[in-house]
Amino acid sequence: MKQDRNKKEIKEKIFQLRKKLSEYNYQYYTLDTSEISDYNFDKKLRELFLLEKEHPEFYDPSSPTLRIGVEGEKKYTNSSIYSHKYKMYSLQNTYSKKELITWKKRIHQSISSSLSFVCELKYDGVSINLIYKNGFLTHAVTRGNGKKGEEVIENVRTIQSIPLKLIGEKHPSYLEIRGEIFLPIKKFLEINAKRTISGKKPYANPRNTASGTLKIKNSKEVYKRTLSCIVYSVMGKNLPFDTQYQALKTLRNWGFEISENFLLCSKKTKDIFHFLDYWTQWKKTLPYQIDGIVIKVNEYQNQFLLGYTNKYPRWAIAYKFRPKKLSETRLLNLKFQVGRTGIITPVAEVMPKKISGTIVKRVTLYNDHFIQKMGIHYGDALLLEKGGDIIPKVAKINLKKRLINASPIYFLKKCPSCKSHLRKKNELFYCPNNFCPSQNMKKIQHFVSERAMNIKGIGKEMIKKLYQKGFLYNISDLYQLKKEKLLQIDGVKEKLADFLIKNIEKSKDNLYQRVLYALGIPHVGEDISKKLTEKFSNVNSLMQAEEPQLTSISGIGKKISESIKTFFSIKENKKIVEILMKHGLNFSDFYKKNPVKNQYSPIEGKSFLFTGRLSSMTRNKAKKLVELLGGRVFHTVNKKIHFLVVGKNFGSKLEKCMKKNHIKILTEDIFMKFLEQEKKEK
Ligand code: AMP
Numbered sequence: 001m002k003q004d005r006n007k008k009e010i011k012e013k014i015f016q017l018r019k020k021l022s023e024y025n026y027q028y029y030t031l032d033t034s035e036i037s038d039y040n041f042d043k044k045l046r047e048l049f050l051l052e053k054e055h056p057e058f059y060d061p062s063s064p065t066l067r068i069g070v071e072g073e074k075k076y077t078n079s080s081i082y083s084h085k086y087k088m089y090s091l092q093n094t095y096s097k098k099e100l101i102t103w104k105k106r107i108h109q110s111i112s113s114s115l116s117f118v119c120e121l122k123y124d125g126v127s128i129n130l131i132y133k134n135g136f137l138t139h140a141v142t143r144g145n146g147k148k149g150e151e152v153i154e155n156v157r158t159i160q161s162i163p164l165k166l167i168g169e170k171h172p173s174y175l176e177i178r179g180e181i182f183l184p185i186k187k188f189l190e191i192n193a194k195r196t197i198s199g200k201k202p203y204a205n206p207r208n209t210a211s212g213t214l215k216i217k218n219s220k221e222v223y224k225r226t227l228s229c230i231v232y233s234v235m236g237k238n239l240p241f242d243t244q245y246q247a248l249k250t251l252r253n254w255g256f257e258i259s260e261n262f263l264l265c266s267k268k269t270k271d272i273f274h275f276l277d278y279w280t281q282w283k284k285t286l287p288y289q290i291d292g293i294v295i296k297v298n299e300y301q302n303q304f305l306l307g308y309t310n311k312y313p314r315w316a317i318a319y320k321f322r323p324k325k326l327s328e329t330r331l332l333n334l335k336f337q338v339g340r341t342g343i344i345t346p347v348a349e350v351m352p353k354k355i356s357g358t359i360v361k362r363v364t365l366y367n368d369h370f371i372q373k374m375g376i377h378y379g380d381a382l383l384l385e386k387g388g389d390i391i392p393k394v395a396k397i398n399l400k401k402r403l404i405n406a407s408p409i410y411f412l413k414k415c416p417s418c419k420s421h422l423r424k425k426n427e428l429f430y431c432p433n434n435f436c437p438s439q440n441m442k443k444i445q446h447f448v449s450e451r452a453m454n455i456k457g458i459g460k461e462m463i464k465k466l467y468q469k470g471f472l473y474n475i476s477d478l479y480q481l482k483k484e485k486l487l488q489i490d491g492v493k494e495k496l497a498d499f500l501i502k503n504i505e506k507s508k509d510n511l512y513q514r515v516l517y518a519l520g521i522p523h524v525g526e527d528i529s530k531k532l533t534e535k536f537s538n539v540n541s542l543m544q545a546e547e548p549q550l551t552s553i554s555g556i557g558k559k560i561s562e563s564i565k566t567f568f569s570i571k572e573n574k575k576i577v578e579i580l581m582k583h584g585l586n587f588s589d590f591y592k593k594n595p596v597k598n599q600y601s602p603i604e605g606k607s608f609l610f611t612g613r614l615s616s617m618t619r620n621k622a623k624k625l626v627e628l629l630g631g632r633v634f635h636t637v638n639k640k641i642h643f644l645v646v647g648k649n650f651g652s653k654l655e656k657c658m659k660k661n662h663i664k665i666l667t668e669d670i671f672m673k674f675l676e677q678e679k680k681e682k
């Protein structure tokens, strides 16, 4: 029932469109008036065309879609051979500026009158010859061998950027418009993604896909693919312009899509080179592919004087982008690495290959988007590119060498380390588990690294062994490592154990700025750490900082400030900082600022340790006061301590400290006097 009604509606729609369009045609040709814009006429005509295509049962030879152009001629099958009235030439190519200069010099020698050039992009698609008779598109023919091509009008009519009827009036009665049909990159990626999901081979590149699409029998399919067309030249008699530059502008007025990116240049080579250099660098920003730049003599008169060779016009040349040198290797294995912030990075292990002097064994595949964009399958032959930067990357896949039954790569669903379900944020997958072993090991690796705490002897392998033994789960565990534990590790003897303990101990001397960087707060690198320690003289004030305070620092925006706040809001992180403090790591910068200054001040620059209960205040309060006055408080006995403050029910710390000559023992009363004195001095 529903289908019947639909059909009825479609039939009515077709009839209505035919009636309207016939009326407009009558107005236009017989009465010389028009109540509809050319653009809207074109739109309606296309709508009718598509409906008729879909419903051949409503075929009518007098339909306006058939009356234009093809009237009186044979009905076209999807592909038939058509002879070009004006030959379709190729272009001479060069990859070098030197040759370009030679080409230009030769032109200067032949032309004495005024001369200018037009620089255009060289679209990498399928060239097409669009024939318009009395303003209506009648044929669309591929280049073929230049003399004869294939008629593809049925499919070309589905392309929105090609007008079925030219805008305006009084067009030359016969026109050939030359252009390039292409598939926008975005569309190409979409098509490939769909193909990959349904187990089909992805297409190699947009160019071949566009060319294949033009030959599809079913125009409805072609319509869905949304091909585009950019035009760049006009052939015909009695043209209303006499330069290439004006031709481009007129094409736009006739309703075609032309590129905005063309340049009228004087004779100066410099201007042409500027255009070349610009697009060599920025070609990637275009929504379609270009493979070079075309430079054309602007004046038709001059073009005529220069003429053609057998193959190409002498008045134009294509400067092509040099393809990067690629090295082929094969994908052996795929690993998913968990970073210290939980982000999962896919890494391809490839057949070792020497590229510009170094052996490449691993190549990052960045993220899921990259894998899907490239359509990588297991075992693929990868073409690696190593440009100016040292890091190799996958530039292409050699599809010819794809293994039979190769399956596409899909991203993991669960963390390879802790099996937590991955989450997606800004196109990146990450493991949300704060206790993820891989993440924790990476955090420790970062902490001990040279630019952070620089703990020699503790590297990736050692961390792994300690982790597996259960001795090292997070960075604060490092400071609880005892020699006995270290000796239990495979390959660790007395000497190495001493070396490691010594290095761990030495790391306590690192400045606050390094310690902060070593914590590994996402987005807080060395630079930001330095800035933070300049603004917040100790970690407590940083932990309490609000967004405006943070973002008032140059280089810190919302992203970084949020990252800092999130980091310190996590209970485990706070706990780790607390333990590290107890072990004597620098979390304030007074040592840096005044290493020896204020030797006579009782508190500033001094380190305190408490034992027992104070009667006048809590230990926490005492600690805060000391820190406020520029001192530090430790929780264990170490060589940095200047004073031990003894309260009621003191513990073993007193005994330990009495054995150390450098530590002075204070009663609570004297400590209180110190506080008074310091306050007065301030
Ligand atoms: P080639 O295919 O390398 O011989 O280069 C010649 C082809 O470049 C022409 O047939 C056109 O299809 C194409 N082409 C792309 N962009 C332009 C442009 N702006 N001007 C002229 N030809 C172009």
Ligand code: ZN
Binding pocket: 338, 415, 416, 417, 418, 419, 420, 431, 432, 433, 436, 437, 438, 439
């Ligand atoms: Zn995990």
